[in-house]
Amino acid sequence: MPAREMTGAEILVEALVDLGVEVIFGYPGGAVLPIYDVLHRQRRIRHILVRHEQGAVHAAEGYARASGRPGVVLVTSGPGATNAVTGITDALMDSVPIVVITGQVPTHLIGTDAFQECDTVGITRHCSKHNYLVKDVGRLGPVVHEAFHIATTGRPGPVVIDIPKDVQVARARYERPGPVVHRTYRPRIKGDPALVETAVELLASAERPILYTGGGIINSGPLAVRKLRELAQLCGAPVTSTLMGLGAFPASSPQWLGMLGMHGTYEANMAMNRCDVMLALGARFDDRVTGRIDAFSPGSRKIHVDIDPSSFHKTVRVDLAIEGDVGHVLDDMVRIWRARALKPAIAADWWTEIAAWRARDCLAYVQEGPAIEPQHAIRRLWAAVRHRDPIITTEVGQHQMWAAQHFPFEEPNRWLTSGGLGTMGYGLPAAIGAQVAFPDRLVIDIAGEASILMNIQEMGTAAQYRLPVKVFVLNNEYMGMVRQWQDLTYEGRHAESYSASLPDFVKLAEAWGWRGIRIATADELDEGIARMLSHDGPAFVDCRVKKYANCLPMIPSGAAHTEMILKESEIRGELDAEAEALV
Amino acid sequence: MKPTPPPAPRPARPASAPEPLERHTLSVVVDNEAGVLARIVGLFSARGYNIESLTVADISPDHAVSRITIVTEGPRRVIDQIRAQLERLVPVHSVTDLTERGPHVERELALVKVAGTGEKRVEALRLADIFRARPVDTTTSSFIFEVSGSSGKVNQFIELMREVGLVEVARTGVAAMARGRDPA
Known part of the structure; x- marks a missing residue:
């Protein structure tokens, strides 16, 4: 034209x-x-x-x-x-x-x-x-x-x-320009072939390998997701992921260890600590992931694949840094592995050790009596919607970590959460955006009663465009993660972490033309979820959960992967000044 | 085919010993567009890197490209981060760590004002002569000297001038370039 x-x-x-x-x-x-x-x-x-x-x-x-x-x-x-x-x-x-x-x-x-x-x-x-x-x-x-x-x-x-x-x-x-060729901005797509070859050899020779995957896999796209699954199958290594990477690898796979890091699983963190070769794929060694840096996976050779070279050695020194699009690098790795008909060298006891860590059952909880355990609410929600391939968004806090732990994903682009910045108020507008992209899919914002208030006004947006988003609030009347840290660090002095003067969420929802549903006891849970799902417009569930539940397991700030808190009784106390200063 | 055996696992690093600081001179070629200097300076302050000196001027006939010379100090791993972070900025063409690359020349220019009379004034002139510093302004009781050279030489000259009536100093910061015929 x-x-x-x-x-x-x-x-x-x-x-x-x-x-x-x-x-x-x-x-x-x-x-x-x-x-x-x-x-x-x-x-x-x-x-x-x-x-x-x-x-x-x-x-x-x-x-x-x-x-x-x-x-x-x-x-x-x-x-x-x-x-x-x-x-x-x-x-x-x-x-x-x-x-x-x-x-x-x-x-x-x-x-x-x-x-x-x-x-x-x-x-x-x-x-x-x-x-x-x-x-x-x-x-x-x-x-x-x-x-x-x-x-x-x-x-x-x-x-x-x-x-x-x-x-x-x-x-x-x-005039519509042709493809943009920038003077200075030219991201590298293909990894250096020699380095990729070395990475494959290192992985194939590993006795205790682990794949540590991040949001980069999902950003890279379907090729990366496919090739990750292929490589995992070829090399037989356990797979863990950051918060951002959940869904890239299917949670139903026996190789899946769950999320790693501060609220990751015991088995994922122990395997990271004890591995001999770590393949980091589109992940950036964030402080929530590494815990104490000098105790982070001390005996491993580390391979880091990332499209952003400023991620290399930023917090953790790695042995092999490969700059490139993780999808292309994984594609090359799979090709080399197949061409050379490599066989994994995994030690016989590696999976035995992992099985023992798994046997600790670190995500276990007991639901008894009428008061709802928040984990139980998420598990019941998952059971009710898993066959509908839902998109889940979250706000930030305990509910977010419980959702990451108890709502397993099989595919990418189903889990939208604010990881790096940790923005309360992210989930409802993000759910609206996802629903606009996919009007016929089920989109649920798993929220907390404090976070949801940070962008509650967007209920009006959903109403205006008849977007049938669902908001599932785990209401414990506390900024739960803040309260948990106050229990851990300040002998339970709950400074300003109580959610006072909460609105009647059911009435609030109805005021915007949403369906409002309250779930107060465990026996109401399944029926409340069913009512939420049966409504063809936006629905808001105020699910009252136990007020003092803590999100476990947890690596306290400044601690190593091996120093996880697994039991509720370990949550009391004070931290020294150095640990207190860490976020 | 048998895979090559892995290198032996390294022992855990001992509790962090203080890393030695290194001084590096970086040559950064950038698009000469609005805000580019703010991007670079902001990156240093946002990430807590040091700037010892920074010079900038456009270097192409059409004023499209500028060269920024940055002298910075930090542990080796921080210097590497600085380079990687600079390269990430969209208007940055290239980042060369001249210190890393090998032989290069570094020069800076200073204007040094001294005031005094009698023996001190004579001594200032004599010292200036030894340093090949040129008087570019003079009154009966003062000089402004122009001195150029490595930062070390400029520092040395300024130190000497303190004893003969130093009033004030203006320095350009370092301009640097790799030796030999090829561009860095």
Whole structure:
């Protein structure tokens, strides 16, 4: 198509259409009115009106992580942009591909403290993968295409495009550009063949190997997921995963050890500690995963595959670092393994040891009496919905860890949670975004009563678009994880961690046109869940659970993998100042 | 085919001994676009890296590309992180660790103002001559010397000037380049 002269706002929308964008999550305001007017006059892109800009970004994240396509956000200048910052940071920490378009005051007013002006590129410079202030309408088209290229390739992340209002109304020619070839930004896709070969040899020679997988597998896509499963089958190693990577490897596999780290399983953490070869795939040795660094897997050779070379040796020194897309590297590893007809050298007692750790049954709980154990609520929810292949989102806290432990996944892109930033208020908007991507799927936000209030206003969004999301709140009337740490560190002094003045969630849900359901006792659980599922619109379940349950097992901050707390009775006490200072 | 035997597992590292600090000079070629310096400086402050000196100027006829020379100090593993983090920034073309790469020249220029009369004034001039520092401004009771060389030489000159009436100093920071005919 020949280049046509259009306004900046029209160029933006045209470029988004060219990029295959179908949905924008946004909130209008003075500095984006020209763009909203163009959106209003077309039918190719759907706009979802959120109730708060943070919700827009989390919804875009949920959309992106469930669908694998980039999420798009449109907000106004000033408070619109600053409200989006938490979501942008969340997307950076969890490597979620989103593009955030912010309005800006006209170029001649920039720097004058104009109404609703803020230094958006300055504020988002260090919480985005990249950002732009577009001052020349002629650059707008190329910038939008480049922004999507950067957001979706390499290690994915959020990209911000700040567009002053005068640029939105200025005119320029727009032509759909060819594939973006960036001057400087060229992520490496294929791993170094010699290093990949060495990695395969190391893995094949391991007596006590383990695969430690992260969100990178899911970000990389279906090839990585397929090849991970193939390699695991070939090498016979146990597989554990970070919070972000859950679903990449099927939880029903006998090789699956469960999640590792602070609230991971005993067997996963012990196996990480005792392995002789660790293959880290698209994971970044986060502090929640490693525990005390100098006690982290002391006897192992470590292979690290990541598309972001700044992850290498950042917290843990590895023996072999392979830069590349984990899908391509795994593909090569599988090919080499097959071509050389390698056989695993796993020691006879490795799986015996693992079986002994598993026998500790670290996730066990006892449900007796009418009061509901939170783990039991999640197990019953899982039993009721597992055959429907649901998408689960969460907020942040105890409920999130219980969900990670007790809601097993077989496939990727079903588990959307805020890992790196740990953003309370993530789950409901993320569920909305996932539901927009998949209108016919079952999407459930497993939440806590404190977290859900952080973006409760998004119930209005779900109501407006008739999105049948389900919110399943484990209501223990506490910011449970905060309370748990206070029990662990401050002799049970519960400073401000009680959820006082909670609303009547059932009435609140009904006020927004949702179905509200209360589950108070264990015998109501299955029926309450069934009522939630049978409702064809959005439904909110206020599930009252035991108030003082703690999330176990747990590696206390600053402790090693071998120093897990397994029993409730170990949760009392005080920590010394050094441990207290750790997060 | 038999796989090659694995290298013997390493013993656990002993409780962390303080890592020795190294001083490295990094040459960073970047797109000369708005905010690029803020990206780089912000990265150093956000991640707690040191900057000993930083110089920047555009180096291409069309003003499209700038070279930033950064002198930083830290343990080896931090220096490697700095390089990896810089390379991650979108407008960064290349990052060269000149210290790592081998022989290179480092130069910096300083303006040094001294005030005094009589024997001190004569001594200042004599010392300046030894350091090949040039007076670029003079009054009957003061000089501004221009001195250039390695940071060590500039430091040494400034130290000597303290004894003969040092008033103030302005330094450019280090500009550096690999030796030999090839670009770094």
